[in-house]
Each structure stands twice: as C-alpha cells, then as structure tokens.
Amino acid sequence: MSLLFVLVLIVPAFLSWPLGLAMTLLIDPCQNSTYGRWTSGIFSKTGGLAAVEEQDWKSYLFSMLIFNIAMFAFVMTVLALQQWLPLNPDGKGPLEASLIFNTAASFVTNTNLQHYSGEASMSYFSQLFGLMWLQFVSAATGIACLVALARALGGKKTVGNFYSDMMRTTFFILLPLALFVALLLVAGGVPMTMDGAAVAHTLEHATQTIARGPVAAMVAIKQLGTNGGGWFGPNSAHPFENPSFFTNILECSSIILIPMATVWMFGRITGRMRDAAVIFSVMMALLVFKAGAAVWLEGAPATALSGLPVEVVSNLEGKELRFGSGAGALWAAVTTATSNGSVNCMHDSLNPLTGLVPLAGMWMNIVFGGVGVGLINMFIFIIVGVFICGMMVGRTPEYFGRKVETREMTLALLALLVHPALILGGTALFAATTAGAGTVLNSGAHGFTEILYEFSSSAANNGSGFEGLGDNTVPWNIATGIVMLLARYLPIILPLAIAGSLAAKKPVPVTAGTLRTDTLLFGLIILGSVVLIGALLFLPVAVLGPVADHFTAIVH
C-alpha cells in the first residue's frame, strides 16, 4: 500500500521538476533562441502576425475567449452532425440538443462532465475530432493563461501571445507526453482499433456486443490534461480503458504530473523558485492528507453488508479487483485534487465519509488543480493571505513587490466567491425542485450528496460524477453547462486582471518590514486561508450530505 503511494504521488513529484524546466523552455522560450525563432516563424505563417505579436493582458484574454468560442462552435457542429459524419462503424444516431450544449461546454472548459455514455452515444469521429481534440486545446488554454499570469507577476507589461503559447503547449508538451503514454497503454493492453464493436458468442450461448475503438489515444490525453472524459461510460474502471495494475499506476500518476510541473514552471517564469517551493509544499501536504484519509476511510467494509454471511473486507461495491485494494480511493483523491475527474471506481458507491474527500478536493480546487488554472486559483488564496497578514500588521500588503490595494482585493474576493456561489446556489435550486430531487438514485442524505457532487464537479471543472444521478435531462444539461462556463472563465479573467493591475504599478523596494511570501510561515498562512475559507463556506452542506449519510447508516 505504501509503495502504491510512492508510485502514484512521489514519483510524479520528482518527475515534475525536470518537466517544469522543460515546460518553461518550450512554452516561454527566449525570443532569440533558435527554437523560439523557428516556432514563431511557423506560427506567423499559420496565423499571421496576430499569432505571434506581443499582447497586453486584455488582448491576451480577448484572443483566448475568441479561440474558445471557435472551439465551442466547432465541437457543437461535429456533435450535431455526427450521424452524417464518417468514422461511425456502429451507426450512432443524433444527439439531443441540450446534451450537445452540455457536452461541448463540458469539454471546452476542460471539465469533461459526461451526461452520456461514450460507447452508447458517440461516434468515433465525435470522440476523436470533437472531444479528444478539445482535451488537447482546452488543457493548453489553461496552461497558456497561467504562463500569462506568471509573466505579468514577473513584472512584464506585455504577457506574450495567446496563440503562440497555446500552440507551443499543445505541440511540444501535450502531444509528446500523450504519445508516450498512449504507446505505453497500447503495450499494456488498451485497445486501439478503428473497427466497430465485436460480437461474441459466449460460453453459455448468449450474444455479447463488445464496444471498442481507438481507446488508447484518448485515455492518454484525458489523464494528462486534467480532462477526465473517458471513451467508455465507467471511465478508467472499464477494463478496456484500464486493463491492469500497471496501466492503473501509469494513468493515476499521469493525472498529477503536469499540474505539479506547472508550479515549477510558474516559479521559473516569475523568477521566484522559493515561492514556488512553498506553494508546492502546501499543495503536496494537502494531497497526501487527502489521499491518506480516503484510503483509510475506504478500508472500512460496506455497512449494508454488516451481519450478513459475507467475508468482512474493505468496501468492494463499484470497485474493480485488478487494481488492488486501496487503488480506488487513492485515485478518487488524486482525480479531485486536480480537476481531472476520471475515475477507476464508482464514487457514488464509496463509503459515505470517503465521499467527503473528493467533495472537499473540488471545493478547494487548488491541490495542484486543473492544468494551469489550479495555480491561478491558488493565486487568489495567496492574495487573500497577503491581505490578511497586511491588515494584521497595519501595512499595505504587497505581493512580488507590488502593492495590493482596493481594486485588486475587490477582484480577488469576486473570484473567490464565484465558486461557492455556483455550487451552493445550484445545489439549493435543484435540491428544492423536482428538476434535481426527481433524478436522484439513492434516497435521503445520499441523494442530496448526488446533487451537491454534480454542482461541485461542474463548478470545479472536474467532471467526475456520482453517477447514480439521472443527469441527462434538459434542466441538468443547461444548468451544469452554464455553471461550467462561468466557473471556467471568471476565475481566469479576474486573476489575470489582478495580475495586470499589479504589473502596471511601480515596484516597491523590499525592506525589513516586507512580508516574505517564500517562507514556511507564509505557507502555513496559505494553508490556513484555504482550509478556513473552504471549511466555513462548505461545512453546512458537508454535514447535510456525507456526514448525515454516515450517521444514519450506522443507525439502521
């Protein structure tokens, strides 16, 4: 078990250091280097001057939004026309309009919430040219925005070019890594074929239709880019997406690798590696705590089986045996610490208190978080931490040598409140009306948790689900679609506005009275603001859902 922890958490932590360096060199190259000039040359041939010129933070965001609108429109079109498009060996039919909206919103925002089951609804063309493509470019969008934030905090007035950053990330980071992982997955037994479903005549003379496809290609990037949207409905619990103990280790560590590396990249671009080390330590501490708690809580047997003539072992409902015990809970912790959202066991069937671990991960949404955006979220908590400390000693707070004033704090608090407002507002609305209450599978507190989980997952751009929920309805599709879009773009726009506003100020000299942000003490302050703000905002719903579920289960 402890070796499993080392493989999934510690090995990626070590690999993240060189990867962070590689990402810095490849995404933020020196403009005079051979690589920098060569790529800029290609990009300007592809997209003209607009694809290479220096932008300020507003133009950068503008380009990002335009490109994301184009992504959204393209995938809406692909999904809407799938019955007439090629690569559809199993003859998948048309998709319902609100489902198309939800799916496009979900994959554009790097969420990958799936209100459909891939093998039942999607053609190979939709999966490869719609969804898998978005898994590359939506991840690259998040990383590009972090690079822009880092440049602004490093004191630059211009923050680079969105298109160049996005393409460098896609072609030189995500593609090579995805190719490497996909080839390992193929070697590990994951199918990769363009043939349609196979029909088997079983040993007991029944017919079994076995859906398959070019699975390995998609699984690689869904794990690496904190996407999480799998080829099949049960995601990486499906034997074709995750056939063995070894592929499980590979996929689980792929979840966390790039989110970890972005922290070091941030440190290099801003030129403040000590700050990055403090941020990394805070995130790592939270991750290890979460993973440990999940594995420990899931070691308890299912209470529904107590007293029955069943061997007493850890809860196996919704788990696959080949990953070994503990692997499901460990994955659940990692996939919700980052905003990945892939699963290798059914989260609805986790023990009630274990279910609190993924929820808490999505509420904080900063334990490495989504590629790029996790650290952007963390930036808001850092600003809040700096502000609180400044108030305590009666000095104007500063971050990276710039004064944090009213304008920045207003934006930071707005950014901070978007997340809980969307989760709590949505949950309240759907728990109180038949739109939500009529769609839950489990009754009582567990049903409430299903609704809470769905909105938490949407607002965290996570995409995992308590899949018992009957969520492919028009109200669910529209509500979660809107939540995903707001929860993606507001927390990118507001922090970049803060960074842009900071960069425009005159730097103040460091004195003995300056609050240092690269110390263990400040690490504890960030930890405190994350835990306290997260706990205060979500404690009531945590008690209404998982905690109530746990205690009522003990009673019966």
Next chain:
Amino acid sequence: MKTTLSFGDLTRQFAVSLRILLVTVLICSGLYTVIVLLAAQIVPYSASGSLIRSENGQVVGSELIGQQFSRPENFWSRPSAVSWNAAGAGGSNLSPASLAMRQKSEKLLGSFALKKGETVPADLVTASGSGLDPHISIAAARFQASRVAHARGLSVDQVMRLIYEPTSGNVTIPLLNESLVNVLQLNRSLDRLKK
C-alpha cells in the same frame, strides 16, 4: 502591441482562430491518432480488444471483459449492475450504506447454497465498477469449486488445481499479494479438461 479592441480586430482574431483550429485538429486528432494506430499494429491481439476465439474461429468473448455465467458447471463472475452489457457498461451506483444495497445483497446470497457458518467472499456479493470485471478473487474461485466439480462430475481437487494454473488466467497483483483468476479463461480450461 494593441490595447483597443475594435470590430476589425474581432474579425481578424476569428480568422486566426479558425486557421489555428484547423491545424490543431489535423495534428491532435489526425496525425496523433494515426501514429498510435500504426504503432498498435505491433500488438494486433490486444489492440483489437484481446478477443478470444474458439477452435473454429468464432469470437467467444474478450479476455478483458467479464461475461455472464449462471450455470452450476461454470465459475460465476462478480455481479454486474448492467447484466454484462459490454456496449453499455456501468456500476450499481448504490450507496454502500443504503437499504437498497442490503436488499440486493440478500437476494444475491440466496443464490449460493450456504452451509451454516460459511461466509461468501465479498467480491461475489458486490457489483464491479464497470459491470464487466473479468476477474474474481482466488477465494471466490475456491468457494465455487465444489459446486463446479459436482456439476461436472470432477473431483474437487482437480478443479482446485486448475484455479492455480497460469492457463486459467491466474494473476497476482504486485506489491499487494492479492491473487485473482480470469473467469472466462478458467471456464475455458474447464471445458478443455472434459474433452
């Protein structure tokens, strides 16, 4: 550097976005997929879904995909919430603390002829995440051995020995010392034994 955003800028940005969109689609969806597909030709068996064929070439299932066994002479798979539908996989999604799960488990226990004081291995009572788990634990196979032996007219020893044969899909999970057996392969080696 531009700071003002005009209508002309909007159309220019859209034109750039569309061109870059096409390039990324061609490379990420087209080129990448083709490379992985070509590489997968090296391992045609697993790349096409690890399909198992009978002597006459008919597909009987996939090594990785569990299928339904309900006859007494076969080892049974773990319960499936989707009736082993490999074109629509899924779990039960029941809360492990719910009454519904308890009732489901009681019903399942009724299908085993339990002696007094005997307990069923937990994996035979709990639905797998995908509904297609191809494995059962060694304990679950041993638990079923006497039923299978009786239905096939074999000795229990013969069946027990078969469970540990590598040709029956016996695997040990590294690090954790948990042993599993592939149900389809185990039943196939049983069938071969009879001939």
